[in-house]
Amino acid sequence: MAVAEPLAMRTELSDTARLRAWSTTVDHKRIGLLYVGTSLIFLVIGGLEALLIRWQLWAPELRVLGPTQFNQLFTMHGTTMIFFVVMPMLLGFANYLVPLMIGARDMAFPRLNALSYWLYALGGALTHFSFFAGGAPDVGWFAYAPLTEYTFSRGHSTDYWILGLLVSGLGSLFTGINLLTTILALRAPGMNLARMPLFVWMMLVDAILLIFAIPPLTAAQLMLLLDRSLGAHFFDTQAGGSALLWQHLFWFFGHPEVYILALPAFGMISEIVPVFSRKVIFGYESVAAATVTIGVISMGVWAHHMFTVGMSDVLDAIFSGASFLIAVPTGIKMFNWIATLYGGRLRFESPLLFAVGFLAMFVMGGLTGIMLAAVPIDWQVSDSYFVVAHFHYVLFGGSLFAIMAGFFYWFPKASGRRLSERLGRWQFWIMLAGFNLTFGPMHVAGLLGMPRRIYTYSDDRGWTLWNQLATVGALVLGVAFVLFFWNLFVSWRRGAPAGDDPWDAWTLEWATHSPPAPYNFETIPPVHSRRPLWDLKHPQDPDWILPDRAQPEVIA
Amino acid sequence: MLLPRVEPKRSAHGWTSRVALVGWGVLLAGNVAAAAEDLSVFSPATRPASSIRDLFFLVLGIAGVILLIVEGLIFYCAYRFRQRRGEKSEPPQIYGSTPIEVAWTVAPLLTVFVLFLVVVRSVTEVRGESPPADSLRVIAIGHQWWWEFVYPDLGIRTANELYIPCREEGSTPTIALELQSADVIHSFWVPRLGGKTDHIPGRTNRMWFDAPERGAYHGQCAEYCGTQHANMKLLVVAESAEEFRLWHEQERREANHEAAVDAGRERFLALNCINCHTIRGTAAAGTVGPDLTHLMARRTLAAGACVNDHEHLTQWLADPDAIKPGSEMPNLHLSRQDVDLIVAYLSTLH
Ligand SMILES: [Cu+2]
Numbered sequence: 029m030a031v032a033e034p035l036a037m038r039t040e041l042s043d044t045a046r047l048r049a050w051s052t053t054v055d056h057k058r059i060g061l062l063y064v065g066t067s068l069i070f071l072v073i074g075g076l077e078a079l080l081i082r083w084q085l086w087a088p089e090l091r092v093l094g095p096t097q098f099n100q101l102f103t104m105h106g107t108t109m110i111f112f113v114v115m116p117m118l119l120g121f122a123n124y125l126v127p128l129m130i131g132a133r134d135m136a137f138p139r140l141n142a143l144s145y146w147l148y149a150l151g152g153a154l155t156h157f158s159f160f161a162g163g164a165p166d167v168g169w170f171a172y173a174p175l176t177e178y179t180f181s182r183g184h185s186t187d188y189w190i191l192g193l194l195v196s197g198l199g200s201l202f203t204g205i206n207l208l209t210t211i212l213a214l215r216a217p218g219m220n221l222a223r224m225p226l227f228v229w230m231m232l233v234d235a236i237l238l239i240f241a242i243p244p245l246t247a248a249q250l251m252l253l254l255d256r257s258l259g260a261h262f263f264d265t266q267a268g269g270s271a272l273l274w275q276h277l278f279w280f281f282g283h284p285e286v287y288i289l290a291l292p293a294f295g296m297i298s299e300i301v302p303v304f305s306r307k308v309i310f311g312y313e314s315v316a317a318a319t320v321t322i323g324v325i326s327m328g329v330w331a332h333h334m335f336t337v338g339m340s341d342v343l344d345a346i347f348s349g350a351s352f353l354i355a356v357p358t359g360i361k362m363f364n365w366i367a368t369l370y371g372g373r374l375r376f377e378s379p380l381l382f383a384v385g386f387l388a389m390f391v392m393g394g395l396t397g398i399m400l401a402a403v404p405i406d407w408q409v410s411d412s413y414f415v416v417a418h419f420h421y422v423l424f425g426g427s428l429f430a431i432m433a434g435f436f437y438w439f440p441k442a443s444g445r446r447l448s449e450r451l452g453r454w455q456f457w458i459m460l461a462g463f464n465l466t467f468g469p470m471h472v473a474g475l476l477g478m479p480r481r482i483y484t485y486s487d488d489r490g491w492t493l494w495n496q497l498a499t500v501g502a503l504v505l506g507v508a509f510v511l512f513f514w515n516l517f518v519s520w521r522r523g524a525p526a527g528d529d530p531w532d533a534w535t536l537e538w539a540t541h542s543p544p545a546p547y548n549f550e551t552i553p554p555v556h557s558r559r560p561l562w563d564l565k566h567p568q569d570p571d572w573i574l575p576d577r578a579q580p581e582v583i584a
Numbered sequence: 585m586l587l588p589r590v591e592p593k594r595s596a597h598g599w600t601s602r603v604a605l606v607g608w609g610v611l612l613a614g615n616v617a618a619a620a621e622d623l624s625v626f627s628p629a630t631r632p633a634s635s636i637r638d639l640f641f642l643v644l645g646i647a648g649v650i651l652l653i654v655e656g657l658i659f660y661c662a663y664r665f666r667q668r669r670g671e672k673s674e675p676p677q678i679y680g681s682t683p684i685e686v687a688w689t690v691a692p693l694l695t696v697f698v699l700f701l702v703v704v705r706s707v708t709e710v711r712g713e714s715p716p717a718d719s720l721r722v723i724a725i726g727h728q729w730w731w732e733f734v735y736p737d738l739g740i741r742t743a744n745e746l747y748i749p750c751r752e753e754g755s756t757p758t759i760a761l762e763l764q765s766a767d768v769i770h771s772f773w774v775p776r777l778g779g780k781t782d783h784i785p786g787r788t789n790r791m792w793f794d795a796p797e798r799g800a801y802h803g804q805c806a807e808y809c810g811t812q813h814a815n816m817k818l819l820v821v822a823e824s825a826e827e828f829r830l831w832h833e834q835e836r837r838e839a840n841h842e843a844a845v846d847a848g849r850e851r852f853l854a855l856n857c858i859n860c861h862t863i864r865g866t867a868a869a870g871t872v873g874p875d876l877t878h879l880m881a882r883r884t885l886a887a888g889a890c891v892n893d894h895e896h897l898t899q900w901l902a903d904p905d906a907i908k909p910g911s912e913m914p915n916l917h918l919s920r921q922d923v924d925l926i927v928a929y930l931s932t933l934h
Contacts, residue, residue, distance in 0.1 A: 095811045095910050168808045174785060175768040175810055180728075265785035271769055272784065305665070311680035314689075336771060336807075337782045338789035341711065345704050352696035352703075356689065362654060363688040369661035373675045376666055384662055391654045395647040398696075402643050402703045404636045404710050407779020408625045411771060411806040477623025477775040479806045482814035488621045489802075566674075 054138035055546055056127050059145050061442060063120025066149055067113045068513075073156070074108035075509060077101045082466075082502040085495045088487035098483035099166035100185075104155075106169030107189065110289070111196055112152040114427050118292035119144075119203050121434055122231045124442065126207060128537035128544065129225045131216025131552040136209035144199040144206065151196025158188035165189035168481065170282060171252075173263030173274035178256045187256060194249045197242050204238030207231055216536065218555030222316075225535045225558070226309060229316045230295030233323040237284045237291070240327060245281035248274060272337060279330035287326040289423060291319060293430030294361060297383050300433050301365050303533045304380035305372025308571070311364045312558060318357035318364075325354040335406040344403045351401035358394055362387065378452030379531070382433035385460055389425025393418060396471070411481075413494075414474025420467045432459070432512070439516075440530045444542040445523030451515040459508035465501030469494040534559035621802050625775045629796035632710040632778035639706045643699065650695075710779070715792040719758035720748060726763070726770030726783035726805065728912055729812035730874055730887040740835040741862075743874030744887045747831050750798040750822035760792040768810060774803030774820050782807055796822050804888070811910035817888025831881070838865030839877045840932045848929025851922050860913075863933065873913060880934045886911060898927050 041049065050058060081101050084093045093101065123141065127134055135141045158164045165185040167176050176186050211232045215224065224232075252274070254260035261267040263274045302309045309315060331339065331347040339347075365387060374380060396418040400406050409415060432455075440446050473494040478485065485491055529538040537544075539553050539561055553560050557571035628634040723734040724746070734741045748759045763772055765783040772791065773780035781791040805816035823831065841849075849866065852858070858868035864877045882892050889908040890896040899906055901923045904913040918926070 095814065099808075099811065099813075166811075172769055172807070175808075180768055180810060268786070271786060306674050308677045308679055310678060311685050314680070314685045336780050337784060338787070341707055344707055345700075348703050348707075349700050352700050355696055356692045359692045360685070360689055364685075366654070366657050366661060367678075367684070369658070369665060371675055371678060372661075372665050373671055373673075374662065374666045376662075384658060387658050388655060391651060391658075395651055398647055398699070399640070399643050402639060402699065402706070404632075404703070404706045404779060405640050405643060407710075407781070408633075408636050408640070408775060410780065411773075411808075475625050477625065477773075477803070479773065479804060479813075481808040482804075484814050489623060490621070571677075 052142075054134075054142045056123050056135045056138065056141060057442070057544065057546075057548075059141050060120045060122075060124030062145050063116045063123060063148070066145075066152065067117040067120060068516075070108050070112040070152060071117075071509075072513075074105050074113055075506070077105040077108065079502055079506060081105060082499040084483060085485075086499045087496070088485055088489075088492055090484065093483065095483045096163070096166060099168075099481070100164040102481055103165050103168050103171075103189075107155060107165070107193070108152075109423070110169060110285070111193060112148075112155070114289050114423060114431070115200065115285075116148050116196075117431055118234075118289065118427070119148075119200065121296070121431075121438070122207060122234070122292060123203070125438065125537060126210060126228055126231055127214070128441075128540065128548060129228050129535050130211065130214060130219055131536045131549060131555065132210060132214035133548055135206050136213055137206050140202050141206055144202040147199030147202070148196045151192045151194070151199065153192075154195060155188055155192030158185050158192075161188065170278055171274075172278075173252065173255075173271050174265045174269070176252055176256075176274075177264050179264075179266070187253070190249045190253050190256075194246060194253075197246050197249070200238055201242040201246070204235040204242070207235035208239065211235070216552045216555050222313075223555060223558045226298035226312065226315055226319075227292070227295035227535075230291040230298070230319050233319050234288055234291045234295075237288050237323055237326065241281045241284035241288065244277045248277035248281070251277075272334075275334050275337065276330070279333045280327075282333065283330040284323075284326045286419075286422065287322055289427050291322070293386070293427040294319070296430045296434040296437070297365060297386055298361075299535065300379045300383045300437050301368050303437075303531050304375045304377065304383070305369050306375070307368055307372040308559065308562075309364065310367035310370075315361055315364050318360040321357040322354060325350060325357070329354060332401055332406070335403050336410055348401050348403045352398065355394060355398050355401075362391065362394075377531075378436040378447065378449055378456060379433045381453065381456045382429050382436060385456060386426060386429040386433060389421055389429055389460075389463065393421030393423075393425055396421065409474050411479055412474035413470040413478045413480055416480050417467045417470035417474060420470070424467070425463060429459075432456075435512075435516075437531065438537075439519070440526030441537055441542050441544070443520050443523065444526055445519055445521075446526045446530060447515050447519045447523060451511050455508050455511040455515065458504060458511065462501050462504030462506075462508055466498050466505055467501070469497040469501075473498075529561070532565075534562040536560060539564075623775045623802050623804075627776055628778075629776040629799070629801065630778055630793040632793050633776055635706060635709050636779055639702065642702065646695065646699065711791075715758045715760040715790075719760040719792060721760050721762065722746065722748075723762045723764060724772060724783070726765045726767075726772075726809070726816075728767050728810050729805070729816040729908070731816070731818060732766070732874065735832070738832050738836065740832055741875050742835060742878070743882070744817075744819065744884065745882050746818065746820045747828060748820060748822050749795055749825050749828040751795045752824060755825075757795045758792055759795060760790065763789040763791065769807050770805045770809050770816065771807035772803070772818070773806040774801050774818055776801050777803070777820060780806045798822055798824060812889075812908055815887060815889040815908050815911075817884075819884065819888060834881065834934070835878055837878075839863045840934060841865065842932045845925075845929040845932050848925035848927070851925045852929055855916060855918075855922075855926075857916075857926075876930065876933060878933055879930055880932075886913070894927065894931065897930060898923055901926055 053059060080093065084090055084098055162183050163185045165188060167181055167186055171189065174180060211228055251262040255262050255264055261269040263269045263271060265271050298309055298315060329347060329350045331343060332351045335344055400418060436447050436452055473491050476490055478491045526542055528542050540549050553564060557563055559571050563570035563572060626637060628637045721737055723736060725732040731744050733746050749757050763781055763783045765785040767785065770783040771780045772783060777796060778793045781789050799822055801820040803818040805813060809816065853867055858870055860870040860872035862869050862871065862875045862877065884890065885892045885896055885900055886908045901918060903915055904911050905915060
């Protein structure tokens, strides 16, 4: 396999031509990179917001920020991180990788794909434009009605929030449709469903979740917009509207959303752990089945965000039970990953470091999730810092650590160069320490009665120490991110050339150049099993001569 | 929040109630001095709160064991199977094992099933039976950003500090709250008394708990409700039956009418304070802000934003934003003289 000239195209075009090429592109790889690049910009914004929040909470009664500024910052931090960082980042990875992994030329609908990206960019820009148009939204990222009604939220900040999410939500919906079609229709010859890489499996379920989850959100946003600008009363409690309707609609989106953010991360881990353990994934079928199960159950757990609204005992029990149940397939995956490590020959380069970091941190988030699903415990700690700790262990310790693993793993494919391994290690350890220092103490603060979203607290409540630890941790995290961005910046142009297959991996994306040509593959390797490149590299011991498990029946 | 160790300044109608009030004040002061601000879910003071704490420890125990096992396995694998120098060959490829996979599906299933049963039992234990008919009924209404408490059976209406009878030898009254909201969603959370329940506009939620020991219990609004969510604090004061009776008898009275502060009263009644505040016995009958009839019975101002003393009251009237920026109490740009007059008047409202 020839080593492609890294990023050869860069040097051939003038700046304007390059700008035009990027802004009008319908190539899934470029769109993927646009997604990832844009979400990195938002990551910086959301991160700085988090630092300001932590600065304000460093000590009791600080006045670094006023209440309104603080409320705007936590609203924007949550909204940005969920809708404009983690979700598009993962969709970016999916855009880049899914067609390559299934041996396709592009996504099924390349123009729709470009539209999705631009809707996302527009949505992000709209939401952030509010900063310059009279103030950012300050209603919290789940924006409970009736606080969002015009009576309580004057001005246009909430409208910007609604419009931004409406627009970017449509983008995500289209991406869902696009991914689903791509995966179902464009797989290379020989790659039946049971031979797809697990990342693709997870994106398949993810796409379906997107298609189910986004419409209720869109509907809710439209209803709120009608309330605010045309005097409708969906959520206007003073005119007989329902405050709980918003919660049901929002969480009917919001809970699958958590898995929309988690499944692609699970997918990355399911690719990276085997390659760096030098072992095939343990129990491919059960990982895929667990993914589907998670997808199904995730649509029936939304009201576990609402245990304090005064539902009946029966509803509380049902949603508690469903939430416990979803822990089972999640646990299965965890065990499968660990079993893959077991007996392997673990190559501890940055991707595996972050992946193992993911495993270790995500367990914490999962277990506090189980605690929160126990209704009476939730009555005590819901809306407290315990919950803040919990979902950061899931979304940061989980999704973001996986994304970091993904960056180190696939950066060479996209750039033709490797990220610095030395910086990667430093980043990992600093990030791990900073992460636990920031979010570990928040569990305690919550159990000591600290509610989330308060801009200040008095000194005799006993929360000071825990907040100070968290603030120090946030600074440490800041250092880790500086290293990361520096690494990206330097390595994109000057990293060591990677070659086409730097990790000695097994899925199709490594069978083409780094970076791949616009048409992706010159020839697609034959797909006889789940690991086409393993088969090529081990002709005497290919997957497909093994009985049953390794060579699934051809279904499609 | 500082709890005032000061003895509440009180005057009264006639010497009997004066003596009684002083006695009550001394008791209260002693009680307050002893209380630390404890919002920990680990120091429950009622049955529901203890039962939640027990459940917490149980589930924590189970989760803790799982955590240790899983983290242990991760670290064991990471250490044991790391690549050693010179190792080159690929390890044996193991594709899976049905018995093992079944085992680690069934074991978690059983675990969560047990957890589910435990939770169902605990839900019924904490919230199961309705409160007894002789419970003390209080309607708690959340406002942006303060609490209103109405005792329908006692005919009183107060703010921010919920007085209840405490547990005593041979009698443990039940306190039954009806939670409502005047504007947006709030959440009633006093960790030592139990879990939180939301105040949802257009609905009435109920929660109840058995009276705790004599003392003060802190909490605050737990559902984000706008600008001053952080300063929507709660204080629950549990007193002996006798103290509680004295308190509510005093609360039921109309406001003091002392001739010495006539000037202040007149300023108050002439200003638009009366559009928002009630002082029973005067023309002031507003309902936007807290009832001020017995303002001096409260330890704090503006839902725990500051101590209720002369200095803070003055500051509050001169510039509410200096104490609670964004609050719904407007800055009326009163002259220094007006402020002093009104503070003098309000200070007589015991
Ligand atoms: Cu509130």
